[in-house]
Amino acid sequence: MSVFTEVNISQRTWIHYNDLTARAKSELQQLIDNYGGVNWATTLPSDSGVEGCISGIIKEYAKKEIQSVSTSIPFIHLFILTNTNGVVIHMEGAEPLLHALEQYKVVPGCSFDLHAAGINAISLAMHTGITSVVEGGNHSLEMFSDWTCICQPIRVNGEIIGYLDLSMKEGLEVSFACILLERLVNSLTRDPDEKKEILNKKFETYKLTSREKEVAYAWLHNQSALQISFNMGIAEGTVRNMLKKVYAKTHVGDKGQYFRKFLL
CATH class of the missing domain: 3.30.450.40 (GAF domain)
Structure with missing residues (x-):
């Protein structure tokens, strides 16, 4: 049955x-x-x-x-x-x-x-x-x-x-x-602050630094490396290097799937 x-x-x-x-x-x-x-x-x-x-x-x-x-x-x-x-x-x-x-x-x-x-x-x-x-x-x-x-x-x-x-x-x-x-x-339609809180929790699991979190959050919201560098007052090359580090830290196991789609 x-x-x-x-x-x-x-x-x-x-x-x-x-x-x-x-x-x-x-x-x-x-x-x-x-x-x-x-x-x-x-x-x-x-x-x-x-x-x-x-x-x-x-x-x-x-x-x-x-x-x-x-x-x-x-x-x-x-x-x-x-x-x-x-x-x-x-x-x-x-x-x-x-x-x-x-x-x-x-x-x-x-x-x-x-x-x-x-x-x-x-x-x-x-x-x-x-x-x-x-x-x-x-x-x-x-x-x-x-x-x-x-x-x-x-x-x-x-x-x-x-x-x-x-x-x-x-x-x-x-x-x-x-x-x-x-x-x-x-x-x-989730509240932007709630979205940021959820992303920050994900960032914590990857042990991102505060600066890496800031760069990753901006990148996930369609900001270019140039925009991020201007907003944060750092060199564009520094932003790109940080994105590479973020990708390296998240490119491990199944958890990395979330960021792989965005950071490649």
Whole structure:
């Protein structure tokens, strides 16, 4: 007898397009029609001039955090980070996939808003305000007809400041992907002081000096060696030497995996 039984472990925190009532779906389609409709075979338009950029703090931290998670996912996938208007700020995925998407104009600056791309996980999350899932033929655009897309609003102090989408091949497990996305979004919105405290604890395990901690923290937050040298009042060469020392100290065993991704 199997010890795994069908039980309701926790309440679902996301909505699937198929969960919508017929009326809700009709209202969404009416909104699309009011915008002029979306052609099934169209490509995404550029909308890079639209305001609504994601918070500078989140944008600064998000790319490396998304990249770190992306390298650990064992199947082909795509992360899409957008601003509050559904305009793409950053995409993270395998290079062949990113190149393939260019022909459909799925690039930073394109829009996933309802009026531009019809029904998709990003536009549904924008409409509902909660984590949303759209699969296969439920998408308005043919290019996404074999995708499963999950999008979660990014909130800071209760206010939505952007959206993060995880897209993958249709048929893969949605529940686990939703949990992964939720954990990632939570890490993006963690208080900066709390992030620094967590990093400092990691630094302690590697026995970094106070100066090495300062350099490592700045480096992990996208500052160049030149920026760090200017801010700390030391030579750029000194910064680079410190980064080499940090890498050497963390390049030991499994613990070094965290910094290897950032310091190489």
